[in-house]
Amino acid sequence: MAETIYDVAVIGAGPAGTQAAVSASHQMKHVLVLHSGKVSFSRGRAYWSKSVEIEDAPVFPGITGPNFAKELMKWMESRPVVDFMLGAEKRKTGIEMRDGLVTKLTRNGRLLELEASSKTLKRHAPLEMERFKSRTVVVASGFDDKWPDIEFQPGAERLYKQYATVFRYAGNRKGWHVCIRCDGHLHxxxxxxxxxxxxxxxxxxxxxxxxxxxxxxxxxxxxxxxxPAVLKQVAERNINIIETKIKRHIGEKTDLLGFEMADGTELYFHGFLVDEGLIPNTKFLEGWDYQKDEEGLIIANEDMQMLDRHGEPIPGLFAAGDIVSGERNLIATAFALGQEAGLSASDSLRKWQYPIDSS
Ligand SMILES: Cc1cc2nc3c(=O)[nH]c(=O)nc-3n(C[C@H](O)[C@H](O)[C@H](O)COP(=O)(O)OP(=O)(O)OC[C@H]3O[C@@H](n4cnc5c(N)ncnc54)[C@H](O)[C@@H]3O)c2cc1C
Structure with a gap:
């Protein structure tokens, strides 16, 4: 059987990746979406809105993160792969979705090769890797939030076990929030x-x-x-700063109520927000010469093309969503950037480009 070469491979199935895939398939492209949701705990940021309804995403009037993730899948499933003729050429269009945590991206001539771990990770079991080829790639893998170092278990194998207590409260109406714009209205x-x-x-x-x-x-x-300038404003606005170490959470079921501090005191609040920074999901780009900001987020041009150190577009590589450098992006922006990346990747595959006027 002939090896499949996709037109556009999308890494990630959050709003950015889903929109990029739908937009590219709408331009009659054969699209592969690799998403790590089932084979790792990297499920995309929107997923973590566990019991809080997302209220400001287009077309979804109040939806929890897990249901939002399911709806995005259904949207892509509505565009299965089919054959069509363009002139005398037989082509494919539609979206193929595969479970896979992309671990490596390499260039092979005019093609890009992706290596992905495609089965749930098991202790002592070797990784099961699959390889895919594509003409273009849209990086829409987002980032993970850094969690607070409270009741942290360094010996635990997985991030989610290490921060087990934090995750119990994360993404709930009365739990840890990571985005003030998203959840501030609850408090x-x-x-x-x-x-x-x-x-x-x-x-x-x-x-x-x-x-x-x-x-x-x-x-x-x-x-x-x-x-000093910030401290002055903090004082003017009567914001209290407490530098004591937090010993443990105080909560009921998934509701976080407060903290027991290292000095034995207890503090209670109505809402909890953490911002300790982020971890970009870009390990598979190690070895690539691409521009990124100080947080590791990808710098792209207005066509969502990734750029090399000289500011030149890297052929075939596009980025969209939270992984793109800028003011913290949210869902509607992820859709917009995803559409731009999906269309730009499709445009880059056209046989004819606009003629350059040499007169
Ligand atoms: C708790 C919480 C609440 C939020 N509430 C709101 C809200 O109310 N309104 C709003 O507009 N925004 C909200 N946001 C922000 C919003 O979730 C993000 O802006 C949005 O999800 C970004 O979309 P994205 O597609 O760029 O990335 P993500 O949604 O993070 O998706 C990334 C995708 O990449 C996949 N992936 C990662 N690494 C790999 C890899 N190596 N290989 C394959 N796949 C990979 C993941 O599985 C996932 O499918 C919230 C975020 C959080 C954490």
Whole structure:
């Protein structure tokens, strides 16, 4: 059987990857989507909105993260792969979805090769790898949030076991939030704890003022590391900073209520937000010469093409969604960037490009 060479391979099936895949298949392209949701715990950020309904995503009026992820899958399933003729050429269009955590991306002549671990990871069992070839690739793998170092179990094998208690409360109405713009409305005029350090965390406090003026910053045992200018505003706005280490969560079922601190005191709040930074899902790009910002997010041009160190587009490589550098992107932006990337990847495959006028 002839080896399949896809027109567009999309890494990730969040809103950015889904939209890129749908837009490319709408341009009659044969699209492969590799998503790690079932073979790893990297399920995309929207998934973690476990009991909080996402209220500001287009077309989905109030939907939890797991249901949103299912709807995105259904949307892609509605475009199965079919054959069609273009002139005398037999072609394929549609979306093929495969479980796979992409671990490596390499160039082989005009093609891009993806290596993916395609079975659920099991202790002591070797990885099962599959290889795919495509003319273009859209990187829509997003990032993971860094979680607070509370009741952290360093010996546990997996991230989710290491942060087991944190995850119990994450993504719930009365649990850990990671995005003030997304979940601030749940705590209007309520007392909000914000965990993090440096001027960076003051950005979250600035965002919180749309919802409440009762804010406490917790540094979890670290010096606050805020500049004098920020500290002045913090004092003017009566924001309390507590530098004591947090010993454990106090909660009921999946509701987080407060913390027992290392000095034995207990602190209670209505809402909890953490911003300790992010981990970009780009390990498979190791060895590539591409531009990224100080957080590791990809710098792309207006056509969502990835750029090399000289600012030149890297042929065949596009990016979309949260993984793209910029002000924190949300779902609607992920759809928009996904559409741009899907269309640009499709356009790059055209046989004829606009003639260059040499007169
Ligand atoms: C708790 C929470 C609540 C939120 N609430 C809102 C809200 O109310 N409104 C809003 O607009 N935004 C909200 N957001 C933000 C929103 O979820 C993100 O902006 C959006 O999901 C980004 O879309 P994306 O497609 O770029 O990335 P993601 O949704 O993160 O998707 C990334 C995809 O890549 C896959 N992946 C990662 N690595 C690999 C790999 N190596 N190989 C294969 N696949 C891989 C993942 O499985 C996933 O399918 C929230 C985020 C969180 C965490």
């Amino acid at each position: 209007v005029n309520e007392h909000l704890a914000i965990l993090g350090v440096g001027d960076y965390i003051y950005d979250a406090a600035l965002g919180a003022q749309d919802f409440t003026d009762k804010i406490t910053i917790l540094t979890n045992g670290r010096p606050h590391r805020m500049s």
